[in-house]
Amino acid sequence: MKKSGIIFITVFAIFLELLPYGAVLIFAPSPVDTIKETYSYFSLVPVGYANSAPFVTAILTCILLALQIAEIITNNRFIRKIIWLVSLGAVITSLAPVLFGFDYYTLTGGFITVVLIIECFFIKMLSKKI
Numbered sequence: 001m002k003k004s005g006i007i008f009i010t011v012f013a014i015f016l017e018l019l020p021y022g023a024v025l026i027f028a029p030s031p032v033d034t035i036k037e038t039y040s041y042f043s044l045v046p047v048g049y050a051n052s053a054p055f056v057t058a059i060l061t062c063i064l065l066a067l068q069i070a071e072i073i074t075n076n077r078f079i080r081k082i083i084w085l086v087s088l089g090a091v092i093t094s095l096a097p098v099l100f101g102f103d104y105y106t107l108t109g110g111f112i113t114v115v116l117i118i119e120c121f122f123i124k125m126l127s128k129k130i
Helices: 003-018 053-076 077-101 107-129
Strands: 023-027 037-039
Touching: 003 053, 003 107, 053 077, 053 107, 077 107
Parallel strands: none
Antiparallel strands: 023 037
16 A cells, blocks of 8 residues: 555544544433433543543544655655554554443444554555565
8 A cells, every 4th residue: 555545544534533423422411311422533522521532533643644744745764653653542542432331432433443453554564665
């Protein structure tokens, strides 16, 4: 896979993060009822309710896109190593809502995690090839 293909994967991950179905908040207005609301990974509402991992994942993905563009322009080997570390951090933070329970993890969040894992794999393979 070429570097431009990896940028396409990153843009697709950002698109998924923009959808309002990724970050989950569960409210309990009474002991019997619960209300489940979903938000975009870029929304600050979940951060206010201590579910900050989706927002951190979104920020890391944007940093990843900027680093990939910088690496294409400069062809710097050091930036390639940083790209892999940032992508690994994005994968780890995308899995963090599971620590609250599987109710806090949506299908969209699962797709985001899979896309970030695929991206991390391709980044590692590309850095070994170059």
